[in-house]
Amino acid sequence: MTINTSTRIVLLGGTSGIGLATARAAADAGASVVIGSRNPASVERALAELPAGVIGHTVDASSSDDVARFFDAVGEFDHFAYTAAENLSSVPIEEFTVERGLAFFSLRVIHALDAVRLAVPHLRTGGSITLTSGTAAFAGGPGWVLGSAASGATISAVRSLAVELAPLRVNAVAPGVVRSPLWGLMSEADREAMYRSASESLPLGRVAETSDVAKAYLALMDQDHVTGTVSVVDGGALVS
Numbered sequence: 001m002t003i004n005t006s007t008r009i010v011l012l013g014g015t016s017g018i019g020l021a022t023a024r025a026a027a028d029a030g031a032s033v034v035i036g037s038r039n040p041a042s043v044e045r046a047l048a049e050l051p052a053g054v055i056g057h058t059v060d061a062s063s064s065d066d067v068a069r070f071f072d073a074v075g076e077f078d079h080f081a082y083t084a085a086e087n088l089s090s091v092p093i094e095e096f097t098v099e100r101g102l103a104f105f106s107l108r109v110i111h112a113l114d115a116v117r118l119a120v121p122h123l124r125t126g127g128s129i130t131l132t133s134g135t136a137a138f139a140g141g142p143g144w145v146l147g148s149a150a151s152g153a154t155i156s157a158v159r160s161l162a163v164e165l166a167p168l169r170v171n172a173v174a175p176g177v178v179r180s181p182l183w184g185l186m187s188e189a190d191r192e193a194m195y196r197s198a199s200e201s202l203p204l205g206r207v208a209e210t211s212d213v214a215k216a217y218l219a220l221m222d223q224d225h226v227t228g229t230v231s232v233v234d235g236g237a238l239v240s
């Protein structure tokens with residue numbers, strides 16, 4: 001299914017970072033785009049940046065009722081991507097608590113799956129779902145146990161969903177380090193130092209921009225014969 005003016009794309013978490021860049025790329029490709037996130041100010045700010053015609057809703061992905069209302073208001077669509085997440089912080093295992101673990105998994109994995117359940121009745125024939133993982137699924141590091149575990153869980157879930165929901169297609173995108181507001185809990189100096197050090201170790205010499213990652217979401221929506229896969233966008237991190 002080629003993305004064109006008759007394509008409707010819904011992005012939950014589409015008001016910032018990777019989701020916002022995907023909304024921009026989808027709108028530039030001519031699709032009609034709906035974005036949603038929890039904070040009304042984020043929705044307004046995103047709509048002001050995006051091309052005219054993009055529609056925005058306030059929706060809390062951690063509330064099943066809210067997400068059901070969101071999809072009911074949107075109606076039918078062709079492609080759904082889930083990028084909702086709280087800002088990231090590293091959690092060394094000695095600082096792990098059950099509460100922190102549950103909170104991390106809740107929005108990134110559990111509510112992503114709930115959003116899939118609620119999206120399915122609205123998806124047109126030939127449609128697709130794209131969830132968000134991360135390269136931490138394949139190569140972790142100190143402090144990233146939750147990121148690794150949730151990213152791995154998402155990829156595993158996609159493999160089952162692709163079979164269960166066929167002929168709907170279900171895939172994941174696994175970004176490496178991306179310049180995005182996700183890192184907003186770090187000071188600007190620490191964040192830039194992290195980007196610099198990651199860039200130096202990458203074969204492609206720079207961390208990803210959100211627009212790089214957006215291309216992977218659009219490609220997975222566009223590609224009719226791919227399901228149950230993960231598209232890695234990491235500048236070569238996993239092979240270096």
Ligand SMILES: NC(=O)c1ccc[n+]([C@@H]2O[C@H](COP(=O)([O-])OP(=O)(O)OC[C@H]3O[C@@H](n4cnc5c(N)ncnc54)[C@H](OP(=O)(O)O)[C@@H]3O)[C@@H](O)[C@H]2O)c1
Nearest residue numbers: 013015016017018037038039042061084085134178180182
């Ligand atoms: N950036 C990276 O380096 C990187 C690397 C690997 C994987 N990832 C993954 O990619 C995904 C997206 O990251 P990003 O960089 O785009 O992050 P981001 O810029 O912080 O965007 C996160 C989005 O989620 C929304 N959101 C948060 N809580 C929500 C809720 N309860 N209900 C609905 N929307 C909610 C935010 O909107 P509000 O402002 O309204 O809360 C925002 O639009 C995450 O799963 C992240 O782990 C990112």
